[in-house]
Amino acid sequence: MDNRSPYIVDAPSVSVIMFKVLLALIPGIALYVYAFGLGVILNIFLASLTVILTESAILAIRKLPIKVFILDGSGLVAAWLLALSIPSIAPWWIIVLGTLLCITFGKHVYGGLGYNLFNPAMLGYAILLISFPLIMSQWQIPNSFIENNIEWFDQIKIIMNSSLLSKETIDAMSSATPLDYIKTQLTLNQPLSVIQQNKIFGFLGGKGLELISLGYLAGGLYLLKEKIISWHLPVSFLASLFIIASIFYSIAPDTYASPLFHVMSGGSILCAFFIITDPVSGPTTPKGKIYFGIAIGLLVFIIRIFGGYPEGVAFAVLIMNIFVPLIDSLTQPRIFGHK
Structure with missing residues (x-):
């Protein structure tokens, strides 16, 4: 018993x-x-x-x-x-x-x-x-x-x-990767509609890369089902990246790629389910995970568009790793019975 x-x-x-x-x-x-x-x-x-x-x-x-x-x-x-x-x-x-x-x-x-x-x-x-x-x-x-x-x-x-x-x-x-190719061609004043006619582009992201992203998505859903990771990090990261990309895309669609392109390109899906969900270097509180994911999504987009590198996942994750202790300390849930 x-x-x-x-x-x-x-x-x-x-x-x-x-x-x-x-x-x-x-x-x-x-x-x-x-x-x-x-x-x-x-x-x-x-x-x-x-x-x-x-x-x-x-x-x-x-x-x-x-x-x-x-x-x-x-x-x-x-x-x-x-x-x-x-x-x-x-x-x-x-x-x-x-x-x-x-x-x-x-x-x-x-x-x-x-x-x-x-x-x-x-x-x-x-x-x-x-x-x-x-x-x-x-x-x-x-x-x-x-x-x-x-x-x-x-x-x-x-x-x-x-x-x-x-x-x-x-x-x-x-x-070059699709992200790198877009960044380079935009500096040459090429419109996005012309740039994305290159054979390296697929339906949503880079040809072949979008297929791999679907594989990572399937693996991520398995981790969610097994409760190895929680929804807070992948959802907040992907939503943040999608929303900020949507804002810029709505302003200048021939300069900024679509939100689905950003989600399905580079290391976005791998980042969402396998990288930022590292239990050691990431936040431990549910609210902290949401803030962490949102911040990384914003940083990834900023580095991709305005930074010197076409992909911003690694730098965004490392920058936010520094703030994890602060995020955890500010998002601790209130102890029951305490004001």
């Missing part, structure tokens, strides 16, 4: 939660492979191997049990999110270096899981973007594998050793 009070339930372990997060990423990854090839799988493999080796070394130095801390899965989640955020044809050492940095400086430098101030994956991504802007801007041409029948193994050759392929082949496989 269970003598525990009926309102006390067994909370899932960290490893179970992280396993479900990894499972929720599978639909998006599968669609990523379908649209862009095997490069993302190689990046995930390299990131996973790097995080295991890096955490093993750090835990050995700290004289902590290696098996227990690695099996919690938090390092793998950060590594996978980083691998999904960088170009799928980036050189192999980019994901290795980024994973090493995100685990070392994003997690263990603060004391390990539960103590990190910043989102580890976004910290690693931001460092890579600032340090190697050219490499981090060379993305796979959307749906080139589907439409042009380019060999998947050409992509693997680029990642492992770009000298194995001609510059013409590499150039034929890479391009």
Whole structure:
């Protein structure tokens, strides 16, 4: 007979939660492979191997049990999110270096899981973007594998050793992202209606990328169903991004992209369900989560439109991570019986 009070339930372990997060990423990854090839799988493999080796070394130095801390899965989640955020044809050492940095400086430098101030994956991504802007801007041409029948193994050759392929082949496989292309063409006084006729654009966002976003959305809904995350962060973030994009779009539709484009482009859906929902670097109160999501949505749009980078997810998340302790302190619910 269970003598525990009926309102006390067994909370899932960290490893179970992280396993479900990894499972929720599978639909998006599968669609990523379908649209862009095997490069993302190689990046995930390299990131996973790097995080295991890096955490093993750090835990050995700290004289902590290696098996227990690695099996919690938090390092793998950060590594996978980083691998999904960088170009799928980036050189192999980019994901290795980024994973090493995100685990070392994003997690263990603060004391390990539960103590990190910043989102580890976004910290690693931001460092890579600032340090190697050219490499981090060379993305796979959307749906080139589907439409042009380019060999998947050409992509693997680029990642492992770009000298194995001609510059013409590499150039034929890479391009700017839709967000980057719009920002560049607008500076050349091209109207948005003309810009979006380029083959890299799909129905709502970037061709291929909008399909991947639907995969991330399916995974996010699974996390909501399993109560791994709450609705507050994804809904507030997406609503904030949609509303501010709608305001600018209504003012100048030939200068500012539609709200649906902003939601379905870049890392918006991945951010909504997998990045800002990090339980350590985000707020803990329901009201705080709403404020946090709204602020990140606004910052993402501001950086995309007025900033020097076409995508603002990483910088927006890192900026708001700084304010999490303040947000939590200001949004604590009133204690029952206290005025």
